[in-house]
Amino acid sequence: MSIDPLLLLLKQKARYSHTELAELLALTEAEVVAKIAEFEKQGVILGYQTVIDPELSGNIDVGAFIEVKLTPERDGGFDRLAMRIARFEQVESCYLTSGGYDLMVVVNGTDLRDIASFVSEKLSTINGIISCSTHFRLKTYKQSGFLFEVEEPEGRLPVSP
Amino acid sequence: MNYLSKISEQVAKVPRSGIRDFFELVQGRDDVISLGVGEPDFATPWHIREAAIYSLEKGQTSYTSNLGLLKLRKLISEYVGDFFNVDYNPADEILVSVGVSEAIDLALRALLNPGDEVIYHEPCYVSYSPSIMMAHGVAVPVATKKSDGFALKAEALEKSITPKTKVLMLNFPTNPTGAIAPKKDLEEIAELCIKHDLMVLTDEIYSELIYGEEEHVSIASLPGMKERCVLLHGFSKAFAMTGFRLGYACAPAPVIDAMMKIHQYSMLCAPMMSQVAAIEALQNGAKAVAEMKKAYHQRRNFMVKRLNAMGMECHMPGGAFYVFPDIRKFGMSSKEFAMKLLEETSVAAVPGDAFGESGEGFLRCCYATSMEQIREAMTRMEQFVRNLNSQ
Numbered sequence: 001m002s003i004d005p006l007l008l009l010l011k012q013k014a015r016y017s018h019t020e021l022a023e024l025l026a027l028t029e030a031e032v033v034a035k036i037a038e039f040e041k042q043g044v045i046l047g048y049q050t051v052i053d054p055e056l057s058g059n060i061d062v063g064a065f066i067e068v069k070l071t072p073e074r075d076g077g078f079d080r081l082a083m084r085i086a087r088f089e090q091v092e093s094c095y096l097t098s099g100g101y102d103l104m105v106v107v108n109g110t111d112l113r114d115i116a117s118f119v120s121e122k123l124s125t126i127n128g129i130i131s132c133s134t135h136f137r138l139k140t141y142k143q144s145g146f147l148f149e150v151e152e153p154e155g156r157l158p159v160s161p
Numbered sequence: 162m163n164y165l166s167k168i169s170e171q172v173a174k175v176p177r178s179g180i181r182d183f184f185e186l187v188q189g190r191d192d193v194i195s196l197g198v199g200e201p202d203f204a205t206p207w208h209i210r211e212a213a214i215y216s217l218e219k220g221q222t223s224y225t226s227n228l229g230l231l232k233l234r235k236l237i238s239e240y241v242g243d244f245f246n247v248d249y250n251p252a253d254e255i256l257v258s259v260g261v262s263e264a265i266d267l268a269l270r271a272l273l274n275p276g277d278e279v280i281y282h283e284p285c286y287v288s289y290s291p292s293i294m295m296a297h298g299v300a301v302p303v304a305t306k307k308s309d310g311f312a313l314k315a316e317a318l319e320k321s322i323t324p325k326t327k328v329l330m331l332n333f334p335t336n337p338t339g340a341i342a343p344k345k346d347l348e349e350i351a352e353l354c355i356k357h358d359l360m361v362l363t364d365e366i367y368s369e370l371i372y373g374e375e376e377h378v379s380i381a382s383l384p385g386m387k388e389r390c391v392l393l394h395g396f397s398k399a400f401a402m403t404g405f406r407l408g409y410a411c412a413p414a415p416v417i418d419a420m421m422k423i424h425q426y427s428m429l430c431a432p433m434m435s436q437v438a439a440i441e442a443l444q445n446g447a448k449a450v451a452e453m454k455k456a457y458h459q460r461r462n463f464m465v466k467r468l469n470a471m472g473m474e475c476h477m478p479g480g481a482f483y484v485f486p487d488i489r490k491f492g493m494s495s496k497e498f499a500m501k502l503l504e505e506t507s508v509a510a511v512p513g514d515a516f517g518e519s520g521e522g523f524l525r526c527c528y529a530t531s532m533e534q535i536r537e538a539m540t541r542m543e544q545f546v547r548n549l550n551s552q
Contacts, residue, residue, distance in 0.1 A: 005455070008455075009459075020532075020536075023462065023463045023466060024459040024460075024462065024463060024532075025459070025462075026462050156198065156200070156202070157184065157198065158184070158187045158188060158193055158195040158197060158198070158509060159180060159183055159184040159187050159188075159195065159197035159198065159509060159511060160180070160184070160197070160198050160199045160200055161178070161180050161199045161286065161287045161288070161336075
């Protein structure tokens with residue numbers, strides 16, 4: 001099954017107007033509005049966010065990637081603990097992964113201490129957590145499909161055959 | 162020194178390019194929104210660029226076989242077999258060239274004797290007539306009509322065939338009109354080619370970029386046509402690789418052999434890193450091509466709708482990345498219209514007569530540019546047309 005082209009467009013740019021989407025997809029505006037409403041209702045569309053360059057925006061948040069090992073449970077495996085971790089507001093993303101650990105938890109905090117206390121006081125004290133390995137983010141090169149260095153094709157002629 | 166007497170008469174006869182004139186006008190200006198380009202606005206997909214970088218790092222900087230790397234020719238053979246339904250032997254029926262432009266030149270020089278006539282449909286890519294002249298042939302354009310969606314009709318073609326006609330050149334989807342050739346039309350054309358024993362150069366450079374329901378059909382895939390066709394294709398448009406300068410010709414071995422004679426002495430081979438990049442493109446480029454095609458499709462829909470709504474009538478182009486609006490009702494030549502548009506709105510679109518006489522009265526607007534730019538260009542053009550109408 002291929003993804004709806006409307007979703008693809010919104011994934012690239014959530015700020016497309018209904019008029020623009022209608023033009024691009026050869027639909028009427030009313031159809032676009034109805035489709036989006038339906039996607040939102042079904043939970044296919046979870047939300048709309050802006051991708052911001054932290055350095056240029058003056059944001060000094062600290063980020064970290066935490067590899068978490070868990071003891072799976074008889075009913076539900078990793079799900080209950082994973083959801084418990086994911087609900088913390090410091091957690092930006094939380095994935096179950098294959099490999100040397102079970103969860104990849106992406107967290108954001110105001111400074112190192114903030115994240116350190118989240119890990120030592122919240123995360124590692126949860127029953128069932130075997131270990132946490134925390135890696136602080138040093139620099140972002142690409143996020144959500146956006147490169148942090150704008151790439152302009154150079155030297156394109158204004159008129160060519 | 163009087164250089165006029167030093168320059169070859171054959172070259173001196175070739176008129177200046179209309180596009181070149183217009184380019185010089187546009188070049189001096191900043192803040193121009195250009196719908197005047199003939200290439201993708203996407204940079205080459207990263208994995209393809211990366212393959213070229215890797216090849217340089219590995220020191221792959223030598224000549225290759227005159228025909229091109231065998232691995233590339235094998236992949237081309239597979240690709241052409243799948244996409245066009247024609248089978249070519251990588252050993253002796255495929256030649257890798259420096260862009261399709263070189264391949265056109267090679268094919269014409271390999272096939273023509275002085276005075277042989279070459280028929281092509283017009284409006285068309287700017288190089289066809291000059292390339293024919295420089296190969297000492299006689300260029301015979303057949304005008305196509307807006308009412309036919311700029312498709313070539315067999316009746317019109319047959320009227321231009323004479324005993325001296327040797328070659329027919331086709332380019333569908335067409336630069337600058339975006340025309341495509343329905344299979345039925347191609348079958349009738351193929352019949353004429355067989356009846357009159359013509360060779361066919363089919364420039365398929367835009368063939369991946371078609372937006373309708375029907376699949377692209379190459380004339381080379383029709384019964385009895387492979388033996389009289391030179392199929393020309395390349396990486397510039399679909400893979401956004403114009404600067405890599407890489408194309409290829411597929412044809413029966415004796416024709417490739419004749420083309421190779423010229424290629425080996427004039428070009429030797431296509432650049433190795435471009436060939437390596439092309440290998441990557443054929444092996445892993447399909448997804449990127451599909452994504453770019455989707456973007457072009459959306460931009461086409463948008464531009465055609467806006468142009469028609471503002472009163473610049475245009476047919477729905479089936480392929481390539483050009484819209485070809487009719488500007489005859491404004492009582493200006495294409496050149497005058499394009500100049501005025503440039504001066505008053507800083508939007509550059511190429512006057513249709515740059516693509517041959519039958520392009521007069523039209524404008525080529527390329528949608529291989531960002532949606533933001535297209536949107537702004539359409540807003541400016543709408544105002545421009547409104548001003549013209551109120552005068």
